[in-house]
Amino acid sequence: MNIDAFWIILTGALVAICCSLLGCFLILRRMAMVGDAISHAVLPGIVLAFLFSGSREVWTMLIGAALLGVACTFLIEFFHKKARVQADASIGVTFTTLFALGIILISVYAGKVDLDQDCVLYGEIAYVPLDIWLTESGLNMGPRTVWIIGGVLVLLLLFITVFYKQLYLTSFDPAFATAIGLSTTLWYYLLMGAVSLTTVAAFESVGAILVVALMVGPPATAYLLTDDLKKMLVLSALAGTIASAAGFYLALWLNGSVAGAISVIIGLQFLLAFVFSPSHGLLAKRRQPIAVMKANAV
Template structure:
């Protein structure tokens, strides 16, 4: 049962990240996930200072608000400062992460929240971290429940407004011309990315979250140019990485999150090689008819 819980948790992270990662790839903002996963550290420290509890819901709220603020700063520097998107991301997340490191060392040096909550995480601990009610009832693993709620929120936003996300990702100028605000849908998407990142990295670590937000969607993008097919393939590649990665980690007695991210990279390498071979294969002409 513990094996199944870990695999399902990894698969939920893969699905949540795979859906949103496709839109990030199309908007050329794939590395914003890495920025959010590091830049939320000040929000975590502030929430810890107010609540002094790493399991408090305010930890997610504080980190989520800073994540949304991070995306706002990235867009602000890009539009107002005329910086390239990658430069805006680099400036924003390094600055906020540095502030967070200072705050951790000064206000929460004994909490270890910089490593446990932001960088590494440990998906193997998911089965032994349940949600317990005041009456003593065990509802289930916290990460599994939180990620299930996050997936439902993502589906509740993406499915009804798929057209708006589609148009603002491919042609924001046309979307604005027909009355669809590209800015609103951009920040809504970034809010979903922020919530997903914050909800995931405490249990599985920022490294795996960033890997699942980028690598499976990039792998799917090598195969198809249809967005709905890309989203479906991204989820499939992510789930495959979660399953194979867990059993590889069990076999070699290594990091589960690291193994899952490694399998995701191997999937990309295999698909990339296959597409290159397919492109290089000579096209044979049909035989000339004798008639």
């Protein structure tokens, strides 16, 4: 394995772990597509950051995108609670409106600038080794993206470890959580803030499409394999990491898109879990009636 391949796989694995951990809680809350909404809704934030600063510096773009990501989660919850529309409808209305606003802003104010929705949606993880972080003394610290995503992962691990009980209760039983004094609204916004941070930190290098695939696919696969949340978190992170490595070598073999190959591996993992899961798999469910019939016959 050459050094470029190492950095690409490491970046994919770090993003996969971040997205997979958060995706477990989103799936339990039946809000798996919030990551998709945020990844699209940050586009106007990127454009506005450029228009106000006149700079395409990464930190400026990240701040603008992060603010719109938080605004997106607020609007989703606001429409769901105040307008009493279904959560999926609230997500759909919010992200399509904000994404369309971003496209309009680009076409009107930034049409001649290298700033477009394709950069946000597709990204290119294969370019990660080219974005090197050099210190003032000229020391090569490796790709900047690895440090950004690594820092986000540390924050997420601390967040989930310290507040595991609160996240567990508000995800599984909001009514009980409220009864014992936990603010479900507060923990919703904290979780959505973590999702926004992860999405914004990852989309520059891997693209929003892959972020969504990693935030939904591995957690859904783990959900089929276990009924224990802690095991689900571990299995989800492991599945995402395996998909990142296997997807890279598949793309190398096919000479195709790395992000596309990773997404295909994620889909295959889910299909295998769907068929062969010992408790929730298709084959297991078919065997259950036969076992019941045999037991009744005895």
